[in-house]
Amino acid sequence: MGAKAYFAVAAAAISLSIVAATPAIAAPRAAENYVAMGDSYDSGVGTRTYDSSSGDCRRSPVAYAPLWAKANSPASFTFIACSGARTPDVQKQADQLTSSVSLISLSVGGNDVGFASVLTSCQLGSDQSCFDKVAEAVNQARTTLPAKLDATYSKIKSKAPSAKVVVFNYPRLFDLGTCGLGGLSKAKRERLNQAADTLSGIISGRVSAAGFRFADLRDRFNGHGICSSAEWLNGLSWPINESYHPNTNGHSQGYLAAFKAAIG
Structure with a gap:
């Protein structure tokens, strides 16, 4: 092999090795069409700061979803989470999805099993009455919720088949x-x-069956209950x-971190 040919082969090999060693570059967040769905834990109830135009849905500009959108400037951001939402409500929210949506976040299920009334009962009643309500x-979570979650996730998948879907517990x-x-x-x-752990296990199983991404908040909130x-959640208020509900720290340090980890 002549000198010119040798150097040409060597240069090509070096070029190939550089290309092979270069990690794939993630799609820019500016390309995302992001929709934040779900219940009060997504809308930002607990932060005490709300968009007046959102009415009883109580959507907060300092909830995790608008915080992420502000930092990443996606191509579009639609915030439709609403306080009090149950699975049928989230299925109605899904009517606003289109095939162009590439990123979705949500939590749902707590209202379906009456967790607000459970907390009220536990706050006002005896230990035993609390245990009975729990x-x-x-x-309910074990017997009726799985099918409701399956129907909700199926509706989301049918409306936005290419979206990366992150579901929180x-x-x-x-x-x-x-x-x-x-x-x-x-x-x-x-x-x-x-009870929260039981609910998390049910949600995780149905999220996995749907092929979505499960964002587990429990470890992140350890020491902040x-x-x-250093509370990231409001007590009786x-x-x-x-x-x-999560306060501003719960959203900015708990939910937002879990969301970032889930989407990669």
């Missing part, structure tokens, strides 16, 4: 240390956290609808 909700609400005035007993807090020294 047991009712857990039974619900964080454990409570730290188990000493709780101040108005706090729930340790036994109630333990039982409610166990109600009754901790006024107005009452702010209670038992």
